[in-house]
Amino acid sequence: QQQVKQSPQSLIVQKGGIPIINCAYENTAFDYFPWYQQFPGKGPALLIAIRPDVSEKKEGRFTISFNKSAKQFSLHIMDSQPGDSATYFCAARTTDSWGKLQFGAGTQVVVTP
Amino acid sequence: DAGVIQSPRHEVTEMGQEVTLRCKPISGHNSLFWYRQTMMRGLELLIYFNNNVPIDDSGMPEDRFSAKMPNASFSTLKIQPSEPRDSAVYFCASSPWGVTNEKLFFGSGTQLSVL
Numbered sequence: 001q002q003q004v005k006q007s008p009q010s011l012i013v014q015k016g017g018i019p020i021i022n023c024a025y026e027n028t029a030f031d032y033f034p035w036y037q038q039f040p041g042k043g044p045a046l047l048i049a050i051r052p053d054v055s056e057k058k059e060g061r062f063t064i065s066f067n068k069s070a071k072q073f074s075l076h077i078m079d080s081q082p083g084d085s086a087t088y089f090c091a092a093r094t095t096d097s098w099g100k101l102q103f104g105a106g107t108q109v110v111v112t113p
Numbered sequence: 114d115a116g117v118i119q120s121p122r123h124e125v126t127e128m129g130q131e132v133t134l135r136c137k138p139i140s141g142h143n144s145l146f147w148y149r150q151t152m153m154r155g156l157e158l159l160i161y162f163n164n165n166v167p168i169d170d171s172g173m174p175e176d177r178f179s180a181k182m183p184n185a186s187f188s189t190l191k192i193q194p195s196e197p198r199d200s201a202v203y204f205c206a207s208s209p210w211g212v213t214n215e216k217l218f219f220g221s222g223t224q225l226s227v228l
């Protein structure tokens with residue numbers, strides 16, 4: 001059972017475009033929402049994260065928008081570059097004793113030159 | 114900092130053989146995770162250690178899988194006997210933040226193929 005639902009499965013944008021990846025969750029006990037970036041042949045790496053008391057967070061060209069009432073959050077990649085081509089995973093952490101992360105299914109993003 | 118080191122990078126074995134995957138976490142990190150990644154199921158947590166003690170092994174698929182962490186700098190994931198459906202990329206990750214585990218540092222993974 002996927003506790004964090006991620007869409008789309010893949011998307012292609014031109015350089016300079018803004019790919020948007022959406023995630024939704026049901027468990028209101030989640031208290032931390034990270035995004036991980038994975039390049040082929042590598043492990044995922046933390047990209048940016050947000051807590052539910054904040055509606056938006058920006059780090060460089062990456063922005064998370066968070067809608068607590070809708071239980072949805074999204075990643076926007078501003079001015080996307082071919083080097084941003086990767087698989088992106090959203091995740092959510094529970095408030096149980098050790099903060100287990102639930103990952104979304106992943107979105108493969110391709111930025112064409 | 115060398116990061117999380119996993120070995121081997123690739124493993125090809127025949128059904129029924131024993132497979133051992135190895136992980137060296139980042140020095141000073143007290144949490145260690147084993148994940149499995151497949152196209153069908155995505156990233157699945159198999160087991161979590163804190164201070165070398167297994168805390169949550171509910172993701173271990175069956176008794177054929179076992180994991181150990183004999184000290185703070187080494188962990189193994191063993192599959193015995195292996196089956197073709199175990200073919201996947203296995204990741205080890207570590208974290209320095211104890212129970213909050215807010216940032217995981219992943220290794221480059223072991224690509225396992227069971228023929």
